Amino acid sequence: MIRLLLVALVALTLTHAPAAAQETAQPTGTIGVEDSAERDAAIATRIRDILTELDGYEDVTVTVSSGIVTFRGTTLDAETANRLNDLSGRVEGVVAIRNEVSETTDVVRRLNPAWQRFEKRMSDLVAWSPLLLIAFSAFLVVVFLGVLLARFRQPWERLAPNAFIADIYRQLIRLAFVVAGIVVGLDILNATALLSTILGAAGIIGLAIGFAVKDTVENFIASVMLSIRQPFRPNDAVEINGDEGKVIRLTSRATILLSWDGNQIRIPNSTVFKSRIVNYSMNAERRFLFDIGIAPDADAALAVKVAQDTLAALPFTLKTPASDAWIDGIGDSTVTLRLIGWIDQRETSLLAARGEAIRLSLAALTEAGIDMPEPTYRLIGAGGEGFTDTPDRAAPTRGTETAQPAPRPAQAEALDVQAHAEHELEAIVDEERRDKNNEDLLTSDAPTE
Template sequence: MAANVNVALERVQSIGRDVVAALPNVLIALVVLLGFWLLARAARSLVERVWGSREGNLGRLFGRLASGSILTLGVLVAITIVFPSVTPASLFSLLGVGGVAIGFAFRDILQNLLAGILILVTRPFRIGDQIVVDSAEGTVEDIQVRATIIRTYDNLQVVIPNTQLFTGKVTVKTAYEVRRLQYDVGIGYSDDIGAAKRVIEETLAGLKLIRQDPAPEVLVVDLAESSVNLRVRWWIDPPRRKDALDSQDEVLQKVKEALLAHGIDLPFPTRQVLWHDQTEESDGDRERQREGWPAGRAQAPRPRWRVPGPGPGDEDAP
């Protein structure tokens, strides 16, 4: 028992001596690591300053990559200082094997990283653009290494992987300086189409929230069940969501007021429902116009518009 205790004490003392002997190396490694950290910050700032003036977000991404690479190198140097038996060759061989394993383990992260770089290089959209991706719509706030951050119009944050943005469909609503909006307005079949178009065009010409060049236009697009549909089209500048809603609010309000002021109807869908024995004289004789009833006069229901009592040809009817 005493022998075992002595062996344990000797091992503890040996470990203590090794730790004390390694303290200078640890202190040197910490200083070296601090130097690499300062160098990484300086490199990041330099890359962002050089690239940022030309490429914006691409400079920030490359700055992060440069900073991460320098810090990784600093950690490796610090390890070789603390553990002299570890050589650079063994570190690089370890990194080679570990790199393959990390590549398989973090394949999605690497794909998103590459997609983020390609997005920043090709620039299909930029920070501040308003885009639509699947069911998400909002303003691009940041393009990071792994994902892109979107702020919706309801002040919600949506994180979208870069691979989805690079390979999928993205609608950029602020890609151009102007944007066209449209809305369908229905008028009655008895109304003068030319007069309605002139009223709408004159109304749009006096609005300040829409562009007059290109000029607004009104087109007939449909002869619907209850109305003749006119498509009102106009342009806005700038093409942001708020400007689109403000202009649409003004256009619809002024167009409705102008059409009603000129006696032009704005009909709504109507339906006429008749029972099988309910009709008007102009609808025809139910004895001949059966509409799904069995053949034969005696089985046809008597229209309600007729005077009570047997009618012509109904002598045999009960």
């Protein structure tokens, strides 16, 4: 039963194509009333002569009866068999077409065209070999000239703002000469029409690669922009995306900082380009700020005057911009006094100057009789009565009738606040930069933002 079904399926498959071919491309027009054997023979002879001149119809037979053309046999493919309908429909006197041609399953016959095509291509390759060799040689000569031109230091380093951009110029020159070599080679082969196809494919591939390595491309573009408009110099103290330190170098991939702890911080250039950058070294003047609390009952005006005079008298603070002090706020048991001063950070350490300013300001306020704030406690009794307990500075001590006031400290002198630590960090950065194996895009003559 299964064998009969398979035979029926194969028979249906083999007869389907001729039936379809017979239904299409049938001759049109009026049909004559005369029937002639000589006319049928002439039609058959004409069709056989045509098929003899065409390839692929060696096994096709033609019979004509009453103007009806019948094709039998095999061809390499169904398309070749269907072309018989168009061909015979153009012969005068054909009334109808019965196409019973099927697709051959002979392995040798089906492989012969492929082998013939291979032989033809090999013969064409041999015939074109001298021209191909000349075209390839011309391509190599053009590429060699581009590589040789890109190897020169000038004029690329003169045109470029830094070595990184000069190297990009060299890469573009090499790429341009490669494209020129391809154009010359294709022109020798008279195949310049392929250039648009090659460029289109290269564009699609480049677009796909661009999406795949989007972050890398973004980082590369950021490196180019940072190298052209440099927002910092080597040894500048900067803050980038929350990281602080001194700039060591700018590479084609990352910006390298030396943190205040002596550690290296590598920040991708794409992050640097998009981040908020604070350059503390752009100006020599830098401000320090701190707060001091005084007692609520202290003379605030006197405290402000003493603070201003103390900051102005410090040997490391600048006259311009001038130091200043003011009342900044009030709390439960304190009045906040804010003090600011300016230093030349090239010579003075910011942290040391701020610490000395705090120490000397506290000493000056104490000497002027300005009391510091003390905690206040409110105690609630069982009856609801309350009272405030503040330590009494004038309360008598045990064993004495009156307490002696504490001695006022003498005016202290400022300690050394020179920027020794900063200079030591600068020496570390200079040592790092002396390593010639590491690239650096920072230059002293590049424009800054």
